Amino acid sequence: MPDATLSCLTLLGAWAVIGLVGLARPGDVRLVARFLFPLGAFVGAALALVALVGAAEPPSQLVLPLGLPDLPFHVRVDALACVFLFLLGSASAGVSLFAAGYFRSGEGTPPGLLCLQYHLFLASMGLVLLADDAYLFMLAWETMALSSYFLVTTQHRLPEIRRAGFLYLLIAHVGAIAILLCFGVLQGGSWQFTFDAMRSAQLEPKSAALAFLLALIGFGAKAGLVPLHVWLPEAHPAAPSPVSALMSGVMLKTALYGLLRVTFDLLGHPVWSWGLAPLALGLFSALYGVVFAAAQTDMKRLLAWSSIENVGILFTGVGLAIVFAGVGMQPLASLALVAVLYHAVNHAFMKSLLFVGTGSVLHATHERNLGKLGGLIRRMPWVAWLTLVGALAIAGLPPLNGFVSEWLLLQAFLSAYQVPKPFVGMLLPLGAALVALAAALAGYVMVKFYGVIFLGQPREPSLENARDADTLERVGLGWLAAGCVVLGLLPRPFIAFLELVPMQLGLIESRTIGGSWWRVVPVMERQAAYAPVVFLFVAALVIALTVLVVRRFYHARARRAAPWDCGFARLDARMQDTAEGFGQPIRHIFQPFFAMRRELPSPFDAAPRYHVTVGDRIWTLAYLPIADLVQRAARAVAWLQQGRIATYLLYSFVTLLLMLGLVL
Amino acid sequence: MSALISWLTQTLEVLAAIAVAPLFSGWIAQCRAWLQNKSAPSIWLPYRAIHKLFHKEAVLAESASPLFRFAPYAVFGSMVCAAAIIPSMGTRLPFSSAADAIALVGLLATARVFVALAAMDVGTAFGTLGARREMMVGFLAEPALLMVIFVASLLSSSTALPAISNALATQPFALYPSLAFTAVAFILVLLAENARIPVDNPATHLELTMIHEAMLLEYSARHLALMEWAAALKLFNYACIGFALFVPWGVATAEAQTPAALVVSLPILAAKLAAAGVGLALIETVSAKLRVFRAPEFLATAFMLAVLGLLVNLLQRASP
Numbered sequence: 001m002p003d004a005t006l007s008c009l010t011l012l013g014a015w016a017v018i019g020l021v022g023l024a025r026p027g028d029v030r031l032v033a034r035f036l037f038p039l040g041a042f043v044g045a046a047l048a049l050v051a052l053v054g055a056a057e058p059p060s061q062l063v064l065p066l067g068l069p070d071l072p073f074h075v076r077v078d079a080l081a082c083v084f085l086f087l088l089g090s091a092s093a094g095v096s097l098f099a100a101g102y103f104r105s106g107e108g109t110p111p112g113l114l115c116l117q118y119h120l121f122l123a124s125m126g127l128v129l130l131a132d133d134a135y136l137f138m139l140a141w142e143t144m145a146l147s148s149y150f151l152v153t154t155q156h157r158l159p160e161i162r163r164a165g166f167l168y169l170l171i172a173h174v175g176a177i178a179i180l181l182c183f184g185v186l187q188g189g190s191w192q193f194t195f196d197a198m199r200s201a202q203l204e205p206k207s208a209a210l211a212f213l214l215a216l217i218g219f220g221a222k223a224g225l226v227p228l229h230v231w232l233p234e235a236h237p238a239a240p241s242p243v244s245a246l247m248s249g250v251m252l253k254t255a256l257y258g259l260l261r262v263t264f265d266l267l268g269h270p271v272w273s274w275g276l277a278p279l280a281l282g283l284f285s286a287l288y289g290v291v292f293a294a295a296q297t298d299m300k301r302l303l304a305w306s307s308i309e310n311v312g313i314l315f316t317g318v319g320l321a322i323v324f325a326g327v328g329m330q331p332l333a334s335l336a337l338v339a340v341l342y343h344a345v346n347h348a349f350m351k352s353l354l355f356v357g358t359g360s361v362l363h364a365t366h367e368r369n370l371g372k373l374g375g376l377i378r379r380m381p382w383v384a385w386l387t388l389v390g391a392l393a394i395a396g397l398p399p400l401n402g403f404v405s406e407w408l409l410l411q412a413f414l415s416a417y418q419v420p421k422p423f424v425g426m427l428l429p430l431g432a433a434l435v436a437l438a439a440a441l442a443g444y445v446m447v448k449f450y451g452v453i454f455l456g457q458p459r460e461p462s463l464e465n466a467r468d469a470d471t472l473e474r475v476g477l478g479w480l481a482a483g484c485v486v487l488g489l490l491p492r493p494f495i496a497f498l499e500l501v502p503m504q505l506g507l508i509e510s511r512t513i514g515g516s517w518w519r520v521v522p523v524m525e526r527q528a529a530y531a532p533v534v535f536l537f538v539a540a541l542v543i544a545l546t547v548l549v550v551r552r553f554y555h556a557r558a559r560r561a562a563p564w565d566c567g568f569a570r571l572d573a574r575m576q577d578t579a580e581g582f583g584q585p586i587r588h589i590f591q592p593f594f595a596m597r598r599e600l601p602s603p604f605d606a607a608p609r610y611h612v613t614v615g616d617r618i619w620t621l622a623y624l625p626i627a628d629l630v631q632r633a634a635r636a637v638a639w640l641q642q643g644r645i646a647t648y649l650l651y652s653f654v655t656l657l658l659m660l661g662l663v664l
Numbered sequence: 665m666s667a668l669i670s671w672l673t674q675t676l677e678v679l680a681a682i683a684v685a686p687l688f689s690g691w692i693a694q695c696r697a698w699l700q701n702k703s704a705p706s707i708w709l710p711y712r713a714i715h716k717l718f719h720k721e722a723v724l725a726e727s728a729s730p731l732f733r734f735a736p737y738a739v740f741g742s743m744v745c746a747a748a749i750i751p752s753m754g755t756r757l758p759f760s761s762a763a764d765a766i767a768l769v770g771l772l773a774t775a776r777v778f779v780a781l782a783a784m785d786v787g788t789a790f791g792t793l794g795a796r797r798e799m800m801v802g803f804l805a806e807p808a809l810l811m812v813i814f815v816a817s818l819l820s821s822s823t824a825l826p827a828i829s830n831a832l833a834t835q836p837f838a839l840y841p842s843l844a845f846t847a848v849a850f851i852l853v854l855l856a857e858n859a860r861i862p863v864d865n866p867a868t869h870l871e872l873t874m875i876h877e878a879m880l881l882e883y884s885a886r887h888l889a890l891m892e893w894a895a896a897l898k899l900f901n902y903a904c905i906g907f908a909l910f911v912p913w914g915v916a917t918a919e920a921q922t923p924a925a926l927v928v929s930l931p932i933l934a935a936k937l938a939a940a941g942v943g944l945a946l947i948e949t950v951s952a953k954l955r956v957f958r959a960p961e962f963l964a965t966a967f968m969l970a971v972l973g974l975l976v977n978l979l980q981r982a983s984p
Contacts, residue, residue, distance in 0.1 A: 375787065377729045388731075395777060398763070398770040407766055410810075414817060417978055426978040432814060433971050436807035443773055443806070444799045447780045451795060456787030457727055519762070528823040531762035538748065538759065543741040550886050554718045558733075563725035564882055565788040577784075577792030585800040589960050 004054030004077045005062045008085060008130055011047045015040060015123040022115025029103075032111040037100035038472070040119055044096055047089030047126070055082035055500045061132060068135075074194050076132035079500040080265065083341050084129045084257045086497075090483065091249050091348035092122055098356040098476025099242035101469065102363065109154045121147040121246065128254050134183035134193040141179065141254075145172040148251060151243040152235050164234035171231045175221030179258065182214035186266055198266045208267055212274050215262040216281075222255035223311045226285040227618045232308055233292075237300035237368070241359025244300060248307040249352035253344045256314050263322060264337075264505045272326025272421070279319025283431055285312030286438040291593050293445045294586040295614045297370050297579040299358050302449055303351065306394065309438055310347045314340055316435065317409050320416065323428070327419055331512040334502035335522055336412040338513065341498045343405035346393070346487055350402060353390035353480035354449075357383055360473055361453060364466040370449075370579035375458040379466040382474050384454040389481040391450040393488065395443040399532035399539075401487035404520075406439055407530060411522045441586075448582040457573040489532050491520050580612060587614065595620055666756075669921055673754035676926070681747035685900035686710035686893065688937055695945035710896060717889035725786040725882050735782035736883070736890035742775040743897040752904040753929040754916035755830040764823040765813045768905075769806060772857075775894070776802045783879035794878025797956060801863060801875065804963035805853045811970035812846045812853070816909045818977050819843070825908055826918075833912035834919075842980070845973030847910050851947075852966035854906065856959070858899045861948040863959050873956050903940045911936060 018040050022032050054060075059078035067073045077085075099118065103111055124147060127140035149172075153165040187193055188201030203211065217228070224232035236244045259278075263270050289308030296302035317340035324333035358368075360383040367373055377384035393400035413435065416428035458464060469477065487494060492515045502508050514521035519531040550556075565571050587594060595615035601608030640651075690707040697704035706712075724733070748759040749768045763771070780795040780802075817823045819840060820831035856863040859876035868874050880891050908915075914932035916925035954962060 375727070377731065377785075378727070392774075392777065395773070396770065397774040397777060398767050403767075403770050407770075410766055411823070414814065414823065417818065417981060422982070426975070426982050429814070429818075429974060429978060430971060433807060433811055433967075433974070436810040437803075437967075440773070440803040440806040443777055444803045447777055447784075447795065447799050451781055451784035451792070455729070455731070455781060455784040456792065526822050526824075526827060528764045528766075529761050530764065530767060534759070534762035535745070535767065538762070539741050539745050542744045543737045546737055546740055546744075546890070550718065550890070554886060555721075558722040558724050560726050560728075561723050563727065563786045563788050564723075565790055566881060568789075571788060573787065575789040576787050577789075577796055581792075582796050585796065585960070588957070589800075 003060055003062075004050060004057060004082075005060045005075055005130070007050045008047065008054070008077055008126065009062075009075065011043050011050065011089075012123045012126040012130070014043045015119045015126070018043070019116035019119030019123070022112040022119070024112070026110040026112030029111050032115045033100050033103055036115050037096050037103070040122070041093045041096035041100070041476075044089045044093035044122070048086045048093065049089075051082040051085035051089060052497065055079045055086075055497055059504065071133075071135050071193070073136045074132035074196075075130040075136070076195070077130065079504040080257070080260060081129045083345070083498060083501055084253060085126065087253055087345045087348045088122070088125055088129065088250050091352050091480070092246060094349075094476050094479035094483065095242050095245045095249070095352050095356060096476070097479060098245075098359070098473050101472035101476065102240070102242055102356075102359055109150075114151075114154065117147050117150045118243070121151060121243075125250060125254055129257060132195045134180075134187075134195070134198075138176070138180060138183075141176060144251065144254065145169070145176065148239075148243070148247060152239045152247075154240050154243070155238075161238045164231075164238040168231045168235035171221050171228060175218045175228070178214045178218030178221065182211050182218055182262065185211040185214065186262070195266060199268065203267070205271070209271065209274065212263060212267060212270070213277070215259055216277060219255040219259040219262075220281070220315070222258070223252050223315070224285075224308050225281055225311060225315055226288045226308065227622060229285065229289070229308050230616065230619055230623055233301050233304040236304040236307065237298060241300070241355050241362060244303075245352035245355035245359075248304065248355060249348040252307060252311055253348060256311075256318070256340070256344055259315075259318060260337075260340075263318070264325070264507070270322045270326055272323045272419075275319040275322030275326060276424070277319070278315040279323070279428075279431065282312045282315030282317075282319055283434045285309070286316060287312070287434055287441075288593065290438050290441040290445060291586060291590045292614075292616070294441060294448065295583040295594065297583070298368050299361070299370055299373070299449065299453060300355070300368055302370075302445065303354055303358065306442065306445060307347075307351055309442060310343070310351070310394075313406070313409070313435065313438065314343055314347075316431065317343065317412070320409075320412055320428070320431075323416075323419060323424070324412075325507060327421065329415075329418065330507045331523075332412055332415050332418075334499065334508045334512055335408065337502050337507070338495055338498045339405055339408035339412055341501060342408060342487075342491070342495065345494075346401040346405050346484070349480050349483040349487065350390045350394040353477065353484065354387060354394065356473075356477060356480065357387035357390065358453075360469040360477070361466075364468070365463055367460070370452045372460045373453045373458075373463065374456045374573065374576065375454070375463065376466060377454040379458075379463065380454075380468040383469050383477065386474075386477040386481045387454070388450060389484050391446040393484040395446040396439045397443070399488050399536045401484050404488060404491045404530070404532070406435070408522055409435060411528055415523065444586070448579065452577075452579050452582065456576045459573045459576070489536060490517070491530070491532065492517050495520060583614075593617065666921070667758075669923065669926075670754070670756040670758055673916070673921060673926060674748060674757050674759055677751075677753050677757070678744060678748050680930075681752065681897060681900055681904070682744060684937075685896040686714060688900050688903065688941060689896040691938065691941040692899075692944050695942050696948055699945055699949040710892070714889045714893055717884075717892070718886050720885040722885035722887060724884075728786055728882070732782050732785040732882075733887065735778045735785075736887040736894070738778045739775045740890045740894040740897070742771050742778070743894045743901060746771050746775075746901050747897060747904075749825055750901055750904045751826040751829045751908050751915055752933055753926055754921045755826040755833070756918045756921045757826050760824050760826045765817065765825045765828065766810065766823055768825060769810050769813065772809075772898070772901075773802070773806055775898070779879055779891075783882075786882045788882065790878045790881050794875055794881075797875045797959075798879060801856050801959060801963060804960060804967055805856050808849055808853050808963065808967040808970045809857075811967065811974055812850045812909070815842050815846045815970070815973045815977050818974070825905070829908040829912040829915060830918050832909070833915060833917055840977075842973040842977035843910065845969050845976060849966045849969035849973065850906055850909065852962065852969070854902045855947065856963055856966070858902060859895070860944065862951045862954045863962060865953055873953065875956075900937075903937060906940070907933075907936050
């Protein structure tokens, strides 16, 4: 068995080589689509396998003779990295398979170049997870940001996509600065930027808190935590669907990885009160994201907002884990951490599945607007049924995977009353109420998403010609859907893999989550248990028996006729509920969240038009004033630029004088 | 021997739920008619309706997809599974170690999502409208129900419904203020989730404010029968959840789950159901239907009451 670090590096290298081969033949669609992308998927699956095996082994390190003269690259593989490498490899395998069928010519960028950007993006995400010093980490982090920027702006001829890309790049760099400063604090005066040095650095409580805060801002910006989320609903939908899938499914998780790495590994012993910040922001993001998702009318934007909700749930779990770890309730901290990691992997599969599903719809119909879709389950059964798995999973319904992680998180919340801090112990369980509300709203969002796209009657005549996905796309969708089902049905073996993380981080010494291969017991036997296999078996048995009994004792005759609709004969597709209509109750109930502009027709209009735009209050309240301030400051400074050489020479002279004054 | 008895209890409970559920609906309808000074329909009417529907030829809309045909079975299956989790007669149930009360809420949500998706499938105006309203009611009722269960699980430190019921039934009698709040919240959720007045009217057809019926308009024959049966089972399940949480006395507890105790528990369950039926009919008689716009306020009240119950419970813990 070769060293895990070396195998991971080789596989990441393989991705880079695949990208370069693509670059060598930029116009060759056949090579790129039929050979390079499936090969990339294979590499991803191999990476997932290596990570699955490598997690159980002790951390392995390697120093690479690359980089700057006195700054070699350090890489390290431990359980935490393995979990995220598994996530990257397994989810990207499905997305790459889908992408093989998806990328044809005419996406704006030549396919070979796209292949390079795509695989560099994958490799840099892997390198972020392997990095063991701040220098390599930042290098990989920036490569990831840049390659994804180019992928977002694939269709760079559209001005709104360029705008979305710019906003993304801007906030990514605000975050990167915060992360850089965080590493600056973490080195604690040793000026050693390896993670080993940071682990052993003894930080003052205040510097440690500052480092945590900077990490929360930096990684929160990448993850799309409210209020740093504004780029996410712009950038994720702008990218081609497989890239949206990677960005929502995988890239957001690298931010989670960074936060966990800094908090539980580099800082080591988090203070309980730190946890309240990610907890509060996470709960707010979860609710804010899902409420906005319910109001969207663009299918990819809807999914992007739903990602913000899921990021909120992840950060809530991180906050809970920090609180538990800080007050010395290590087994519960481990439970919350496992719930977070589980949800991260789940979300990678569910969200990627939904995004690539919308990609198929987009290819077949050239339409992203929910108001112009409908009835596709009859035209595109493969896409529709496979996407249904993702929709049910993300709505948190048993026995699929979304339910398992939310269930684990709720179990952790239920024990939160034991936290021995006044008020906090009392208020923490109320967080469960918000998680439950967000989860229930996710069900609403998914019924809207699925029902409006795939069910009902086609809202446009052109939809009658929609064609189902091709074979490779189906395989990709199938891989991701299978992931959702397997993770939902066999949680215990996967939890055994995830539990290696808290064990290696020193939170717990032995496994605390009990059960056998088919059954999970998160705290103790008496409190709760969940066995999805039995669950599914019983449900399937009941359904099969019902079908049998109904058909045997009665009959199975069925006749097709026009829809009844209370006897109304002139039914047409325009009479169905629209995406706007489906969002109406949410807009009504959560009115304070939205900056809404409505234009209502008057009764005398010859051609009545109803128009509603739903805006984000945070954008108008926080971002626009900042942008305004920056512009005004820039204009004020511009006064200095007189455009005459004499003036500039004067500036230099004054500066020199000042410097001399300082030195002497 | 004890394993055999627990399996027996499990089977008995599920079969009883399936068999008795339409009777419970019939009983409520009868009570309601009496209270409203009408001549009451037979208590067996729901059985006759189901039997009649099964005999008929199913008529499907031309645009109906396989999802539409599958949904009634999925919904009925979910409700039967839910009945297997709820301790209506005995608290030692083998299936409860596979799924706890949170899974029960998830199961009810699965059924709701399938009904709503099936309603959107044909693409009629009423169907999509009903689906939207049902999901609106659902997203507020589901967390409220979860909070109700949380309070009970904090009192019994378990989320498995039989364990909760067992703990509450065997504890020395005490008044829990938190349970009082949650009991009110639970009744509100029960009314909303089962399409009863004041949120919806089970006796309505062709009313612009209908929710549940609007979703079933396109169903006929065996599919409709299964949907109606599932709705009756859902009401029965909710009633039994209420008994398990708030009046757990009379069920065969885990230590004393003998055949004799089971035999005793059956008439007690019947008495509880009869009383619940009268209570439901009374609520439905004295209250008026709300406008659909007001339904969120009704449910938000339920959610807030449940959260308040949780807070009261935590406050009591903080000050012993």
